[in-house]
Amino acid sequence: MTQKYGNSGTDITLDEADRRILRLLQQDSTASLEQLAKKVGISRTAIWNRIQRLLQDKVILKQAAFVDAGRVGLNETFFIAIKTSQHDASWLEAFKQAIHDMPEIAEAHRLAGDMDYILKVQVASTGEYDEFYKRLIARVAISSVTSCLSMEMLKFETTVPV
Secondary structure, eight states: OOEEEEETTEEEEEOHHHHHHHHHHHHOTTOOHHHHHHHHTSOHHHHHHHHHHHHHTTSSOOOOOOOOGGGGTOOEEEEEEEEOSOOSHHHHHHHHHHHHHOTTEEEEEEOSSSOSEEEEEEESSHHHHHHHHHHHHHHSOOSEEEEEEOSOOOOOOOOOOO
């Protein structure tokens, strides 16, 4: 079954072979074209062409290695809910620049609801988080900040259900 998806006026068509390729690559992006072809049941050339199209259409955003934060000394994960009283373009630009300049921020989302933004921050210690926090508020005005320390990760998925 082929389905069309669109975002920003660009339609993307995915069939079952595309979905199988995406599922397989999400499990192991190092799989060879030969391995993928065997599992999907189409030729290596067809696999390569489909992957190129999925990259070009930005269905596949990037291929990366996932690093265990704890094994590289980043033992603390904080989630920071931010509320601001400023919603003008210059504040937003300064905020975007700050979050892109601060490598401790693993994720940043603009929210609907009571809070405006949520950040996922990975640091070595609570003291390092305090230093991060001071650098953040020195760069942008924030009305309210609520920080929560993750005690245990119960689920971590990098895949999307395609």
